[in-house]
Amino acid sequence: MTQNITHHIPASILAAYAAGHLNEAFSLVVACHVSLCDHCRAEMLAQEAIGGAVLEDQPEIKIAPDALEAVLARIDAAPVEPRAEQRRVADPGGVFPEPLRPYAGVSPDDMSWKRIGAGVRQKILPCKGPETVRLLHIPAGAAVPHHSHHGIELTLVLQGAFSDEVARFGPGDVEVGDADLLHQPVAEDGMDCICLAATEGSLKFKSMIPRLFQPFIRI
Amino acid sequence: MQAEPKHDWAECLNAISQNRDRAAFARLFRHFAPRVKSYLMKNGGSAPMAEEAMQEAMTTVWQKAHMFDSAKASAATWIFTIARNKQLDAFRKQNRPEPEDLPWNMSDSPDPAAEVAVQQEQDQLRRAIETLPAAQRTMIERAFYGELSHSEIATADALPLGTVKSRIRLALDRLRHEMTAR
Numbered sequence: 001m002t003q004n005i006t007h008h009i010p011a012s013i014l015a016a017y018a019a020g021h022l023n024e025a026f027s028l029v030v031a032c033h034v035s036l037c038d039h040c041r042a043e044m045l046a047q048e049a050i051g052g053a054v055l056e057d058q059p060e061i062k063i064a065p066d067a068l069e070a071v072l073a074r075i076d077a078a079p080v081e082p083r084a085e086q087r088r089v090a091d092p093g094g095v096f097p098e099p100l101r102p103y104a105g106v107s108p109d110d111m112s113w114k115r116i117g118a119g120v121r122q123k124i125l126p127c128k129g130p131e132t133v134r135l136l137h138i139p140a141g142a143a144v145p146h147h148s149h150h151g152i153e154l155t156l157v158l159q160g161a162f163s164d165e166v167a168r169f170g171p172g173d174v175e176v177g178d179a180d181l182l183h184q185p186v187a188e189d190g191m192d193c194i195c196l197a198a199t200e201g202s203l204k205f206k207s208m209i210p211r212l213f214q215p216f217i218r219i
Numbered sequence: 220m221q222a223e224p225k226h227d228w229a230e231c232l233n234a235i236s237q238n239r240d241r242a243a244f245a246r247l248f249r250h251f252a253p254r255v256k257s258y259l260m261k262n263g264g265s266a267p268m269a270e271e272a273m274q275e276a277m278t279t280v281w282q283k284a285h286m287f288d289s290a291k292a293s294a295a296t297w298i299f300t301i302a303r304n305k306q307l308d309a310f311r312k313q314n315r316p317e318p319e320d321l322p323w324n325m326s327d328s329p330d331p332a333a334e335v336a337v338q339q340e341q342d343q344l345r346r347a348i349e350t351l352p353a354a355q356r357t358m359i360e361r362a363f364y365g366e367l368s369h370s371e372i373a374t375a376d377a378l379p380l381g382t383v384k385s386r387i388r389l390a391l392d393r394l395r396h397e398m399t400a401r
Contacts, residue, residue, distance in 0.1 A: 034318035041318065042391065051300070058258050061256055102316075128313055
């Protein structure tokens, strides 16, 4: 677990995730942050307890008369699988939290990054829905071009740190940007910064050059 | 229907896990299967789709009973998470990234005090939801039926979540301590 996390997932987004109604891109950022942050894990589990209460309060509607027999038959037909041991993280000290690994592999060193200018590299990850989720690699001391967003952006720091007009964000911290935030994240000296960022809409760049390239690099 | 004793559901899940106890499963099924189906219908499933998804979810309850931990969550909460994942998978065809799992109970022995605390919290939470003004209660339910976007979800300040969160934080602190001590 990462200590000293000071910037968390907003409670309403955690609630949507616990309810099972958050898009996949944002869910990936939430799952990674919760893996690192016990504060947000407690919030998520409390929200799930509300789900338990909502389930208990459901009316007892009609089910198929033979439903129990049908389920017992499914249970008998299914092979008895050996009980799964606790999922173990192969590389617990790695940069990528466990939920990220099915999307991006085990390590940033094994990935095919794409350059997007100013030394910054990105990798767009596959996910369902109109949202986009990407990994960003910002060299120590470098800046991501000035930009704002069409919708909400969640940026989780996985390695290093960056600062922008709002605050400093270290490992495990999440910055929540919205359409009003025009910012220029600058990676701290000393270590390259790796972030996981999910956006509702595309990014809007202030200067002309990245905008010209935008259709080609799908930022 | 007769009201069953409140602590029965956690015991049922433990009996399923340890003894493959079909009578315990039947009791649990009679209580939860109609509720799971109702929840699934409110999440956009037609009656036949919800029936099928309910049967799949209840099969998962049997198969994963050994992963239920009565010191972490109530049986209703645990079954809710299975039904929730089923609606995502069956109705929305959406993958759900899950947080890294924790070895919640490292001692492998049940913690009866924690189990009682969990059940008391769950009962308090239900009562608190029941006594909310109708409009607030509806907003909470609609969030769970996917009728609100995350920007429309208001956090339920009126609910007694503080005790739930502090219990979980204490358990997590203890767990992290044990994990680093190993």
